[in-house]
Amino acid sequence: xxxxxxxxxxxxxxxxxxxxxxxxxEVIADPIQLRQLLQNxxxxxxxxxxxxxxxxxxxxxCGSSNMVIKKLAYLYLSHYAEEKSDLALLVVNTLLRDCxxxxxxxxxxxxxxxxxxxxxxxxxxxxxxxxxxxxDKSAYVRRVAVNTCVKLHRQHPQFIQDNGIVDTxxxxxxxxxxxxxxxxxxxxxxxxxxxxGIVINKKIAYYLLNRLKEFSEWGQSLxxxxxxxxxxxxxxxxxxxxxxxxxxxxxxxxxxSLAAVNLMLQMTSDLHLREDVYKRVRGPLLNxxxxxxxxxxxFAALCHIQWILIFSSTLFTKHYKKFYCRYQExxxxxxxxxDLLRSLVTPDNLQDIVDEISVYCNDISxxxxxxxxxxxxxxxxxxxxxxxxxxxCLLSMLKLQxxxxxxxxxxxxxxxxxYKANDKYVDTVMKHLPDCASCVSxxxxxxALLWLVGHYGxxxxxxxxxxxxxxxxxxxxxxxxxxxxxLTATTKLFFFRPAECQSMLGKLLDSAxxxxxxxxxxxxxxxxxMLLQADVHxxxxxxxxxxxxxxxxxxxxTNQSQPKGKFNTLSLLLGKDSFQITSKTKKFKAEIGEKxxxxxxxxxxxxxxxxxxxxxxxxxxxxxxxxxxxxxLDIFSDPQDAGAVNExxxxxxxxxxxxxxxxxxxxxxxxxxxxxxxxxxxxxxSTSSILEALSANFIKTLATSDEDTQPxxxxxxxxxxxxxxxxMELHYHQDxxxxxxxxxxxxxxxxxxxxxVTILKTCFT
Numbered sequence: 001x002x003x004x005x006x007x008x009x010x011x012x013x014x015x016x017x018x019x020x021x022x023x024x025x026e027v028i029a030d031p032i033q034l035r036q037l038l039q040n041x042x043x044x045x046x047x048x049x050x051x052x053x054x055x056x057x058x059x060x061x062c063g064s065s066n067m068v069i070k071k072l073a074y075l076y077l078s079h080y081a082e083e084k085s086d087l088a089l090l091v092v093n094t095l096l097r098d099c100x101x102x103x104x105x106x107x108x109x110x111x112x113x114x115x116x117x118x119x120x121x122x123x124x125x126x127x128x129x130x131x132x133x134x135x136d137k138s139a140y141v142r143r144v145a146v147n148t149c150v151k152l153h154r155q156h157p158q159f160i161q162d163n164g165i166v167d168t169x170x171x172x173x174x175x176x177x178x179x180x181x182x183x184x185x186x187x188x189x190x191x192x193x194x195x196x197g198i199v200i201n202k203k204i205a206y207y208l209l210n211r212l213k214e215f216s217e218w219g220q221s222l223x224x225x226x227x228x229x230x231x232x233x234x235x236x237x238x239x240x241x242x243x244x245x246x247x248x249x250x251x252x253x254x255x256x257s258l259a260a261v262n263l264m265l266q267m268t269s270d271l272h273l274r275e276d277v278y279k280r281v282r283g284p285l286l287n288x289x290x291x292x293x294x295x296x297x298x299f300a301a302l303c304h305i306q307w308i309l310i311f312s313s314t315l316f317t318k319h320y321k322k323f324y325c326r327y328q329e330x331x332x333x334x335x336x337x338x339d340l341l342r343s344l345v346t347p348d349n350l351q352d353i354v355d356e357i358s359v360y361c362n363d364i365s366x367x368x369x370x371x372x373x374x375x376x377x378x379x380x381x382x383x384x385x386x387x388x389x390x391x392x393c394l395l396s397m398l399k400l401q402x403x404x405x406x407x408x409x410x411x412x413x414x415x416x417x418x419y420k421a422n423d424k425y426v427d428t429v430m431k432h433l434p435d436c437a438s439c440v441s442x443x444x445x446x447x448a449l450l451w452l453v454g455h456y457g458x459x460x461x462x463x464x465x466x467x468x469x470x471x472x473x474x475x476x477x478x479x480x481x482x483x484x485x486x487l488t489a490t491t492k493l494f495f496f497r498p499a500e501c502q503s504m505l506g507k508l509l510d511s512a513x514x515x516x517x518x519x520x521x522x523x524x525x526x527x528x529x530m531l532l533q534a535d536v537h538x539x540x541x542x543x544x545x546x547x548x549x550x551x552x553x554x555x556x557x558t559n560q561s562q563p564k565g566k567f568n569t570l571s572l573l574l575g576k577d578s579f580q581i582t583s584k585t586k587k588f589k590a591e592i593g594e595k596x597x598x599x600x601x602x603x604x605x606x607x608x609x610x611x612x613x614x615x616x617x618x619x620x621x622x623x624x625x626x627x628x629x630x631x632x633l634d635i636f637s638d639p640q641d642a643g644a645v646n647e648x649x650x651x652x653x654x655x656x657x658x659x660x661x662x663x664x665x666x667x668x669x670x671x672x673x674x675x676x677x678x679x680x681x682x683x684x685x686s687t688s689s690i691l692e693a694l695s696a697n698f699i700k701t702l703a704t705s706d707e708d709t710q711p712x713x714x715x716x717x718x719x720x721x722x723x724x725x726x727x728m729e730l731h732y733h734q735d736x737x738x739x740x741x742x743x744x745x746x747x748x749x750x751x752x753x754x755x756x757v758t759i760l761k762t763c764f765t
Contacts, residue, residue: 004145007407015051015054017222018037018052018054018057018745019053019057020062021037022037022054022058022061023057023060025493027075028061030200031064031066031068031069031655033231034061034064034066034069035066035068035072035132036465037040038058038061038069038072038076039072041058041076042072042076045076045079045124051219052080052084054085055080056087056090057075058073058076058077059073059087059094060131060314061073062074062077062091062094063094067103067105067106067109069111070098070106070109070547072109074109074110074460075115075247077091078113078116078117080617081117081118081119081122082117082118082119085121088117088119088121088122089121089122091511092122092125092666094217095110095113095125095129096110096125096129098110098131100113101133104136104137104138104140104141105140105553106630107136107138107141108133108138108140108141108143108144109131109135110128110129111126111130111141111144111145112144112147112148113129113131114126114129114130114640115144115147115148115151115152116151118155120155121156123152126152127159128149128164129151130145130152131163132145132503133148134146134149134172135185135386136183136716139175139176139177139179141181141400142172142175142177142180142182143177143179143180144270144712145737146169146172146180146184146187147183147187149169149525150187150190152167152193153190153191160470164241164459165191165753166188166191167187169184169185169187169191171426172184173204173208174207178214178215178216179216179219179221181208181211181215181219181613182215182219182222182223182228183387185198185222185223185226186222187221188576190204193678193736193738194678194711194731194733194738194740196710196733196735196736197229197736198226198229199229200226200227200229200230201230202230202233202237204230205227205230205241206240206651208223208226208227208246209227209244210242211245212244212248214247215356216664217251217253217255217256218255220248220251220253220256220259221255221256221259222252224245224248224256224259224260224262224263224265225259225262225568226695227263228263228266228321229243230264232267232396235656238267238268238547241263241264241267241630242268242273243262244262245260246280248260248535249261249264249280249281249284250283250284253283254284254288254293254297254301256301257281258567258568259568259617260302260569261281261568262567262568264355265277265567266296267311274311275312278308278311278315279314281308282316282319284304285304286319286322286427288301288531289301289302289321289322289323289587295329295333298329299333299335299336299573300336300573301334301573302333302336302340302745303336303573304567304568304572306336306339306340306341307567307572308344309340309343309344314573316344316634317338317344317346317349319345320341320349320352320353321352322408323337323340323341323344323507324337324356325338325360326343331365331367331368333499334360334368334371334372335368337377338357338360338371338372341356341357342374342375342379342382343354343377345379345383345386347385347386347759348387350389351389354379354386354389354390355393355394356357357372357375357376358372358393358397360372361373361397361400361402361405362400362402362455365738366404368410369404369405370404370405370407370408371407371694373394373405373409373412374408375396376390376393376394376722377390377411377412377415379393380394380412380416381415381416381419387416389427391413391425391429392427394409394412394413395409395429395432396515397409398432398436401436401439402440403439403440403441403445405444406436406438406439406440406445407440407441407442407444407445407446407448408444408445409436410436410440410445410448410449411444411445411448413429413448413452414448414451414452417429417452417455417456417516420657424460427459428458429452430452430456430460430668431464433449433453433460434460434462434466434686437449437466437469442762443479443481443482446479446482446485446511447482447485448472449466449728449729450467450470450482450485450486450488450489451485451489453466453489453493454465454485454488454489454492454493455492456476456489457489457492457493458493458496458497459498459561460534462500462557463493463497464493464497464500464504467486467489467493467501467504468504469503470482470486471486471490471507471508474508474511474512475476479521480518480521483512483516483521484516484520484521486508486564486619487509487521487524487525487528488511488524488543490504490505491505491528491532493545495539495540495543495544505740508525509525509528509529511524512524512525513526513529516520522677528543531543544728549611555760588688594720597663633734653697653698653700653719653720653721654719654720654721655698655715656702657718657719659700659702659717659725660702661702661703664702664715666728667725667727668727668729668744669742671743671745671746672744672747673726673742673743673746674743674744674745674753675741675742675743675752675753675757676742677737677740677741677742677757678738678739679739679740679741679764680738681737681738681739681763681764681765682737682765683765684737684765685765686703686736686765687712687714687732688705688707690714690732690763690764691704691714693764694714694716694762695760696720697759697762697763699716699717699718699728699759699760700716700717700718701714701715701716702716702717703715710733710734710735711733712730712731713729713730713731713732714728714730714732715727715728715729715730716729716758724745724747724752725745726743726744726753726756727743727744728742728743728744728745728760729741731741739764741760743757743760744754
């Protein structure tokens with residue numbers, strides 16, 4: 001009997017058909033049909049269907065001698081074993097038998113299946129096969145056994161200590177198989193994470209460096225990152241490591257080359273040696289830009305070049321043409337190249353770079369075109385010697401009569417003329433304003449134009465007529481910023497040219513006071529009206545008061561943008577000092593009542609708005625990876641709503657609570673541990689900020705270790721208004737960005753501990 005088993009033959013709802021086929025002797029005897037049946041079953045499983053009803057039938061297939069069938073059956077078993085834990089025990093004998101099979105592939109498959117099943121009853125059966133696998137003759141089985149040790153460590157840490165797994169893995173670093181060595185290194189890094197990870201001494205470091213050629217590209221990049229842990233003892237060691245790593249600087253795989261560069265930079269504290277490393281890596285990085293690499297790889301190379309330029313500003317100066325934008329490149333690469341070109345400007349290449357950037361102002365992308373204009377303006381601000389040429393270039397762009405370009409040029413002039421040294425360019429700039437006023441359409445351009453007229457309108461004969469057009473269209477203007485700029489510009493110009501501006505100013509103030517709905521615009525108009533009504537001369541002293549001009553030095557010292565992040569990390573690409581947890585969440589569509597807060601909407605995570613420190617930059621930043629969920633501040637239109645969150649979470653803990661060390665120790669020894677968590681941190685806060693956050697959340701700190709100790713420890717407690725007391729022990733590993741904490745309380749209060757866990761997470765981030 002022959003079956004054609006396909007998804008179109010067997011209905012996805014007819015699981016009984018699967019049971020019949022899996023128990024049919026003819027199907028079981030035919031490996032091809034059985035394999036096709038299991039493949040169809042797994043396809044349904046991976047598509048989200050519940051096919052656990054055939055669990056018993058699949059268990060019977062696990063004893064097949066066919067390697068492919070056994071692998072498919074074990075894959076199904078691993079998926080449903082936790083759900084069918086009682087029935088899963090029926091396959092233990094089969095797995096144990098396969099762990100001793102002559103075929104190493106079957107031994108490894110059985111051991112990997114053992115480690116994939118997160119069922120407590122399987123734990124005791126998987127320990128001995130794991131120990132046997134570490135000493136297996138097959139390299140494949142040893143690889144799987146090392147990974148199994150890591151998984152067992154998560155489920156049963158005592159197993160690692162009782163069987164000396166750490167020492168065994170250290171010894172296996174000398175294994176002949178390179179993948180076994182990598183698995184051992186990463187396994188030790190995971191198992192010893194709370195102790196700072198694997199310890200790299202001189203023997204291990206030199207041994208790994210001498211075997212680098214045997215490892216895959218992935219393994220080589222990991223080894224270079226692990227070797228960062230090694231602390232060199234003298235300059236001779238530095239030279240040896242540099243020589244051993246030198247050949248990998250030009251490795252075709254960028255991950256390996258950047259990891260090697262990172263190691264060499266860490267080893268070379270001497271500036272002369274570090275400069276030599278920069279020179280060696282210059283060629284590979286430039287090749288990435290020109291050899292047709294993927295856009296993502298090019299962007300990563302540009303970010304690393306930008307980081308290097310902080311420490312070696314002239315390294316890429318002669319190669320500035322490599323950073324010219326190409327037509328087919330995406331916008332984010334073009335923008336990054338503009339930043340680099342701005343950093344590479346010198347008197348010798350200024351004309352070439354400015355001419356090239358000015359061409360980009362005609363780009364079809366308005367975003368990129370405006371970014372090109374901004375770049376020329378930034379060059380003029382950052383490097384005063386180049387201001388004259390940059391302003392000439394900006395003035396030539398006004399002839400393009402492109403609205404977005406003209407608006408950005410006017411914004412650049414507004415920034416430039418804020419500096420005292422640029423007063424000599426005022427006359428040149430102002431005489432071009434009448435020609436470009438009709439092209440300005442966006443709010444930023446209008447605001448910049450009105451600012452220029454307000455500050456320097458006395459030098460422009462047509463200034464009142466420029467303002468008159470805006471005043472006539474006041475009722476149609478929607479931007480409050482433009483209206484405020486118009487009020488200020490008209491009032492300032494009135495003091496210098498009263499005859500021409502008096503009627504215009506009266507009309508403007510009348511409209512702003514009588515018909516304006518925006519409270520800020522209306523109050524500004526009322527203030528100007530009252531000042532003028534009281535005393536015109538004093539009003540001029542107030543409104544036209546001279547402001548201390550900004551000097552170039554103040555700009556260069558505070559506003560020079562530099563990339564953030566660590567070399568060869570994702571944080572460098574994101575432009576952050578490290579990964580940051582942000583308060584970016586979906587806004588509530590439903591209104592929040594005053595009597596309750598729906599916890600399910602925020603992922604069962606509540607955060608105190610008043611006690612959580614949130615920077616404005618974080619609120620304005622684009623969506624990033626989040627750890628937990630913070631409440632969106634925009635949802636609270638009423639302070640009482642924010643108070644509802646505060647009352648729900650924080651007010652349940654008492655402020656006036658105290659405890660002696662003896663009381664703490666006595667309760668700590670008596671109560672059971674309710675929470676024991678190891679938590680990786682995306683950003684490492686200081687110990688003082690952690691203590692401040694704990695205090696703000698009414699969590700009292702009883703004692704701490706010295707700030708420099710590793711790990712830093714703190715013993716804390718909190719008490720609810722209901723009388724429930726929580727004891728906490730914190731271990732903060734700043735070196736490997738990990739924090740561990742234990743919470744103890746009486747058993748009757750165990751259900752309330754989740755809220756405390758939520759608050760602790762916010763304190764650590």
